[in-house]
Amino acid sequence: MGAHAQGAPEQDEQAQEKAARAVVAGFQWRDGAVGVDEAKARFNLNENFRYLGAADARKVLEDLWGNPPDDSVLGMIVPKGRGVLDDSGWAVVVTYSDEGYVSDEDAAKIDYDDMLKEMQDADKEDNEARKEAGYPALHLVGWAEPPHYDAASKKLYWAKELKGEGSEHSTVNYDIRVLGRRGYLSLNAVARMNELPEVKTGMQQLLPMVEFDAGSRYADYDKGTDKVAAYGLAALIGGGIAAKAGLFAKLGALLLGLKKLLIPLVLLGGAFFKKILGLFSRRKDGGGVVS
Numbered sequence: 001m002g003a004h005a006q007g008a009p010e011q012d013e014q015a016q017e018k019a020a021r022a023v024v025a026g027f028q029w030r031d032g033a034v035g036v037d038e039a040k041a042r043f044n045l046n047e048n049f050r051y052l053g054a055a056d057a058r059k060v061l062e063d064l065w066g067n068p069p070d071d072s073v074l075g076m077i078v079p080k081g082r083g084v085l086d087d088s089g090w091a092v093v094v095t096y097s098d099e100g101y102v103s104d105e106d107a108a109k110i111d112y113d114d115m116l117k118e119m120q121d122a123d124k125e126d127n128e129a130r131k132e133a134g135y136p137a138l139h140l141v142g143w144a145e146p147p148h149y150d151a152a153s154k155k156l157y158w159a160k161e162l163k164g165e166g167s168e169h170s171t172v173n174y175d176i177r178v179l180g181r182r183g184y185l186s187l188n189a190v191a192r193m194n195e196l197p198e199v200k201t202g203m204q205q206l207l208p209m210v211e212f213d214a215g216s217r218y219a220d221y222d223k224g225t226d227k228v229a230a231y232g233l234a235a236l237i238g239g240g241i242a243a244k245a246g247l248f249a250k251l252g253a254l255l256l257g258l259k260k261l262l263i264p265l266v267l268l269g270g271a272f273f274k275k276i277l278g279l280f281s282r283r284k285d286g287g288g289v290v291s
Helices: 001-027 053-065 112-132 193-209 233-237 241-243 271-276
Strands: 035-037 041-044 051-052 075-079 092-097 138-150 154-163 170-181 184-194 210-213
Touching: 001 053, 001 184, 001 271, 041 193, 051 053, 051 193, 053 075, 053 092, 075 193, 092 193, 112 138, 138 170, 138 193, 154 233, 170 193, 170 210, 184 210, 193 210
Parallel strands: none
Antiparallel strands: 035 041, 041 210, 051 075, 075 092, 092 184, 138 154, 154 170, 170 184
16 A cells, blocks of 8 residues: 555656646647737748747646746747757747837937846845745846847847746746837747756847738837837836836736736646746745746
């Protein structure tokens, strides 16, 4: 009886893995030119990437990785050779904000060192609230990749190094924003810090592969009719700072997006799902959502 009890967790894990692989087997992968109709944009993927539509992307995030439901997810880009169940796998979640044309007039004026310091100061305040809610502190260590804005292509990218209290590993959050006429497309990847070189290479490859459709590009903006966002480029990177100015709801401590966490990951039981790597810890009571 004792041997049977000891074997039960392993059997449960095997059953969990089998069920997860059955989910993946049903995915409808797409290659090459992929339209994202909701954003009026498209990806022209090369042989290094493949795409999952919204329904399958949500299965990855919600059923396999344990995220709460999120109907803002439009798709997911996965590097070929890196499965969504691989311990070292990573993926890029695609979302879109239609909050208006984001002016880039502040691009040359942003001091990213000052921004980082302000974000880290805000981090301390956020962590007090996290601890009171039963979550471990999460610290913004610094830029894993300093922000860069390409004024010609209207694309912004940066990466943050994050470390959870008591976590052995740091995590990198790599972001791309593509500005359009009525809003911006977001590409967000989360991985271990030691995977930064691979993720950085992959995200840089993706940069030229995404564009808005004709009529929805940044240059198509009509100041007479189109809505303008209440924030500029600085707010896309330093959301916590913008939140203090009352532009939008205060961000969660992961600093992954503007109004809410893009990927509020939850750890599932079993070593099979340890690819999330301790950045996101369970609540002290054994529950789950990190926010």
